[in-house]
Structures are given as structure tokens and as C-alpha cells.
Amino acid sequence: xxxxxxxxxxxxxxxxxxxxxxxxxxxxxxxxxxxxxxxxxxxxxxxxxxxxxxxxxxxxxxxxxxxxxxxxxxxxxxxxxxxxxxxxxxxxxxxx
Numbered sequence: 001x002x003x004x005x006x007x008x009x010x011x012x013x014x015x016x017x018x019x020x021x022x023x024x025x026x027x028x029x030x031x032x033x034x035x036x037x038x039x040x041x042x043x044x045x046x047x048x049x050x051x052x053x054x055x056x057x058x059x060x061x062x063x064x065x066x067x068x069x070x071x072x073x074x075x076x077x078x079x080x081x082x083x084x085x086x087x088x089x090x091x092x093x094x095x096x
Contacts, residue, residue, distance in 0.1 A: 013038045070095045 009029030011017045015037045024030055069088025071077050075096040082092070 010036050010038070 007017065007024050007030065008027075009031050010033050011020070011024060011030050014020070014033070016035060020035070022033065022035065067077060067084065067088070068086075069090045070092050071080070071084055071089050074080070074092070074094075076094060080094070082089070082094070
């Protein structure tokens, strides 16, 4: 008899769930995974429009003179919602 293990959390909508090699405890939902690549249940991949989302968020741009590190000349600094460390940000995956 073959038993199938059903996973909870992110795994339920992850494209790689069937071939995933990461340990997933049975009965406990996965709430964070660096390898997660989701899809909508109807089969369409979701690509949210970041600008449309940011239009509904009240983001106050930090004064440019106070920014240090990558934020000082980043193209996205006016709409960025990441916290700005006093000593500056020196690594950012969203930097442009």
C-alpha cells in the first residue's frame, strides 16, 4: 500500500512541491521557504504589479541627504518600504 503525504502551508501552492527535497515535518505547516515558487490554484502564475500595490500604501520617502549606503543612490529609494539602518544599507536584493 502506497501512502501519500500531504503537506500544509506554502507547500500546498508551490510549483516544486512534488520534487522538493527539503525536510518537511508531517502535520506542521511550512510558513517560510527560500525555494518557494507559488501558483494560483487555478493554474495561473501570479505576478503582482508592485507599482499598483505601492499606490495604495502610504510610503513617505526618506530625505536623500540622510540616506547612507546603497539607499543613497538607489532608483527605488522613494518607494522603498524596507527599514533604513542608521549606518546605511550595504546589501539589498532590490537595489537598482
